[in-house]
Amino acid sequence: MPAYLTVVKGTGKPSARKKGIGGPSPQQSKWLAHGLDQAGGKLPLFDDVGQRFSERTVQSCIEKGWAKPWFDNPIKPDWLICKLTDSGRQVLSQIL
Template identity: 60%
Template sequence: MSETPVRETRTAKRPTKTQIAWLRRGLSEPGGKLPLFNDQGQRVNDRMVRSCLEHGWAEPWFENPLKPNWLVCKLTDLGRKAVNGSP
């Protein structure tokens, strides 16, 4: 008896509500700059930022000389599409 091959289907990953809220803040900023802090003044979660980088929704913009371990990022075209619900 031969096994039926399993076909892997890839679905486009969508940002979470938290990621969308963060990415949307870049829509109104010059160059698409994404904030380092949330609306409550807390630093944004590094794992969330790295996840957005891995999915191509954000990209590193420049290094912060005062805080070299902080990622200063900007919104990508793919990030704009993800926020607007485009495939």
């Protein structure tokens, strides 16, 4: 009788990260950490090599309460200016 291998991809339950439980991803942590030493917790639009941070990274941090929009940018309305929240500072203090 031949042997068969069955591969189970998952339990069907969303991961802790998808449910919003747990800490930030490495990219989210990198973005949020920039706000720790900035006036008012201002978060950058661009990383250390001049690449724009992913819109998905920014939006997910806002949805989880780690960052919040700070003000509208009249010169570049499509650029979302954000700042670190107290919740963001707290989650960073647990992982840094």
